[in-house]
Amino acid sequence: MIIGTFVLITCNSKNVNSKKTIFEPTWESLAKHDTEPEWFKDSKFGIYFHWGLFTVPEYYDEKYPRWMYFEKLPEKGWGGPVRKHHNETYGGVEKFNYHDFIPMFKAEKFNAAVWAELFELSGAKFAGPVAQHHDGFAMWDSDVNPFNVMDKGPKKDITGELFQELKKRKIKTIATFHHARNLARHANDTSQWADKCDKPMMSNDSYYPYHPNLITSTKDAELKYLYGNISEQEFNDYWLNQVNEVVENYAPDMIWFDSWLHLIPENYRKKMVAHHFNTGVNRGQKPIVFYKQQDLPDNVGLLDIEQGGKKGMSKQYWLTDITITKWGWSYTNKLKCKKPDILIRNMIDVWSKKGVVLLNLSPRANGTIPNEQQEVLKSIGKWMNKHKEAVYETRTHTTYGYGVVAVKDNVHGGQSATIKYTKDDVRFTTSKDKKTIYIFTLGMPEAKTNLEINHVIDISKNQPIKRVSIIGSKSTLDWSVNDDKLIVKTPETTEMDEIATVFKLEFLQPIQAKPLINK
Structure with a gap:
């Protein structure tokens, strides 16, 4: 090489x-x-x-190679259990370093x-x-x-x-x-060396914490590339x-x-x-x-x-x-x-x-x-x-949807990826030709009831509806329009989906619903 x-x-x-x-x-x-x-x-x-x-190691998390060199992390904190586990299982970094896992x-x-x-x-x-x-x-x-x-x-x-x-x-x-x-970006900053690292975000711009007594300081012609030295x-x-x-x-x-x-x-x-x-x-x-x-x-x-x-x-x-x-x-x-x-x-x-x-x-x-x-x-x-x-091959509607769920913040920005949505939360996609709106209820609606759906009808425009149905079902649904709401009579539970039921609203011509972005 x-x-x-x-x-x-x-x-x-x-x-x-x-x-x-x-x-x-x-x-x-x-x-x-x-x-x-x-x-x-x-x-x-x-x-x-x-x-x-x-x-x-199949232990703790994917940052095992980093945590095994931290000397002072609290055992009950993020990354803390790894050093003890490594010492007890492999004899510590004095005997077994990260590259020693390679044959395994x-x-x-x-x-x-x-x-x-x-x-x-x-x-x-x-x-x-x-x-x-x-x-x-x-x-x-x-x-x-x-x-x-x-x-x-x-x-x-x-x-x-x-x-x-x-x-x-x-x-x-x-x-x-x-x-x-x-x-290895902290070789000249002793405050970020492995023997000082008592918080998981220390030495954060480098993956392996540096120390002159550790393999992370190696000048070996090959190993220096693995440890970034x-x-x-x-x-x-x-x-x-x-x-x-x-x-x-x-x-x-x-x-x-x-x-x-x-x-x-x-x-x-x-x-x-x-x-x-x-x-x-x-x-x-x-x-x-x-x-x-x-x-x-x-x-x-x-x-x-x-x-x-x-x-x-x-x-x-x-x-x-x-x-x-x-x-x-x-x-x-x-x-x-x-x-x-x-x-x-x-x-x-x-x-x-x-x-x-x-x-x-x-x-x-x-x-x-x-x-x-x-x-x-x-x-x-x-x-x-x-x-x-x-x-697949769908596009967004003029609004993403609406509902009752409380949005939880995500530590990396935006909202959490594990929000617990319910049947009362609705989302939309549309066909590329804009003749169809797909209406997702994030759960199964109650059977044999009138379901009101917002943001798909604009009474100020002529929007002739061709059909309302459910994806995965051959049944055509009864429906009506009340002001700016679509009212759909839901079928039996066997015709709907427990995870997310998708209603298909078809128009005779491309539509443009109300521009209710982010409502």
Whole structure:
């Protein structure tokens, strides 16, 4: 593996796999790219997964590699139990360091075809891996990063095998990157060293807390790349070259960046996006880049909100990444799944506000997806397949909906992704031709009653109704209009859906309802 050679090639050439340079590495040029391609607006739902070397201990959470080096965290606080567990289980960092887990990461039961088939069954329209987490271990066959799944651990190209199976099924691909935090940025700040870290947010701009007596200070020719103990200039090149390598060799339709992207100099971020756009467009793709907080301009990429969603209608499309589990991103022995109804109802809310959902799975270190998670995915897929015309290829109404639920704030902005909606909460999508409004009740309405639906009738306009029905039912419903309300006679419970019943309101011609945005 020759790191320097790849740096030289990528830095001094114009997009190795591109035929021509369409976008220059300036925000003005990059803003000319279409950030909202039609395929993404149609997709509504994708899957990724926190799986890698950090999964091997299957203990506490995905930040195990970080917490194991914190010396003074309160045992009952965030990350606190890990140090004690590591000492008791592996003999402590004096004997067993993070890289010592590598031979234990075998992924011996990983089957890309089985995973892709499950993703397709769930209704996901795009999928892909956490290509590299904060820990610096690459989940692809890399010539840049010596710590990768082909050269070490599983000895197989996880990303390559999965992308091949996804593309067979015409599922779009995504690769996510979290490694902007991998550099040891606190070597000269003793107040942030591992022996001083007594709060989880200390040494926060670096994943591994530094200390001269720990492996995190290693100058070993290979290990220094895993623990990020290199110069900032070398790290920035190393960071960029890894992203470029995935884009060139695996052709992801989307690349996504976790928080801390702002730590990468702006000129590198511009080069990264330009390379992704140019390479993708020259391949005939319509690529997208996602960011968090304010790490990229909103006319260049699309915003991702972790574990949450927008409280109102958005002018621009956006993404939310949420967990299938109640707490934690990677597999541990204590993970419990959310119920399908919670997930689906919160997904409907996202779609009604011009959002798209990226659902995180937590596979085991051996390469299997736990049965509980598989069953939840199958339940989602069953509901999605039944109601697909109201989900895929739809657009927003003039208002996202209305209801009685109390909105809970999300720590990462917007609202929580686990709001407990009820039958009294209503959301909308519309067909592209605007002749149909899909009305979601986030629960099952009472049978054989008159259901009043707001915000779908404008009495000031001639809106001849063709039919009112329920998705998944062959029955045509009795209905009437009272001022600006649609009154629908609900059928038997067997004709409705326990998770979310979807009424289909068809008009004879395209309609424009009242502009009641965010009501």
